[in-house]
Amino acid sequence: MDKAKKRTLSVIGILAVVAVTVAVCYVLFHKKPDSGLQFDDNATTGILPGVDIDQRRKELQDKLDRSMIAFTINTSPVFLNGTSKGNLLIENPGNNAKLLQVRIVADETGEELYTSKYLKPGTYIENARLDKALEKGAYPATAYFMAYEEESAKYIGQTGAQLTITVQN
Numbered sequence: 001m002d003k004a005k006k007r008t009l010s011v012i013g014i015l016a017v018v019a020v021t022v023a024v025c026y027v028l029f030h031k032k033p034d035s036g037l038q039f040d041d042n043a044t045t046g047i048l049p050g051v052d053i054d055q056r057r058k059e060l061q062d063k064l065d066r067s068m069i070a071f072t073i074n075t076s077p078v079f080l081n082g083t084s085k086g087n088l089l090i091e092n093p094g095n096n097a098k099l100l101q102v103r104i105v106a107d108e109t110g111e112e113l114y115t116s117k118y119l120k121p122g123t124y125i126e127n128a129r130l131d132k133a134l135e136k137g138a139y140p141a142t143a144y145f146m147a148y149e150e151e152s153a154k155y156i157g158q159t160g161a162q163l164t165i166t167v168q169n
Helices: 003-029 053-067
Strands: 090-092 098-106 112-115 123-125 137-149 155-167
Touching (some): 098 155
Antiparallel strands (some): 137 155
16 A cells, blocks of 8 residues: 555544544534423422322323213114115213214215214114115215213213215115
8 A cells, every 4th residue: 555545544534533523522512402391390200198099090080081972883874765764873882971962964065964862871772764865875974972961961072973874775
C-alpha cells in the first residue's frame, strides 16, 4: 500500500470516529422537547389509605355496566315476503340493567322500517313483522338501540349495528 492510500484511509477512519462521537454525544446530551406536562412532586403512587379495594372495584364495575349497552340482533334477518315475520332475534340480555327500544332504519332512504316497544332486561323478540312492507331484495339498514334507565326510563344513550334485511319474494 502506498503512502497516499494509507493517508486517505487514516483520514476516513478519523472522520468516522468523529462522526460516531458526535452522534453518541447528541443522543446522550440532547434535551428532549418539553411536553408541557408538569407532574406533582407531592403525589404518592398507590391507593389512598383506608380505601376498600373490593368496594372500589365494585363501584367501578357498576359505573362500567351502566355506561355499556349490551344487545343481540340478527345481522342478516330473512323475510319470506314484505308482510311476513322475519327472524330479527333482538335480545336485551338479563345483565344489561337497562330498558331498550330498537329502531331499524334503511341506510339508503333513511326510512324507519321497524320500531319495537321497550324491552326489559332478560327479554327478546324472536320474529317480527316490519312496519313497512318491502319488495323482494336486500336492504342495508342500521338497527339503533336506545337505552333507558330501568327505574326512571330516563334516556341514557344509543348504539347501533349494521344489518342486511333480505326479502325473498
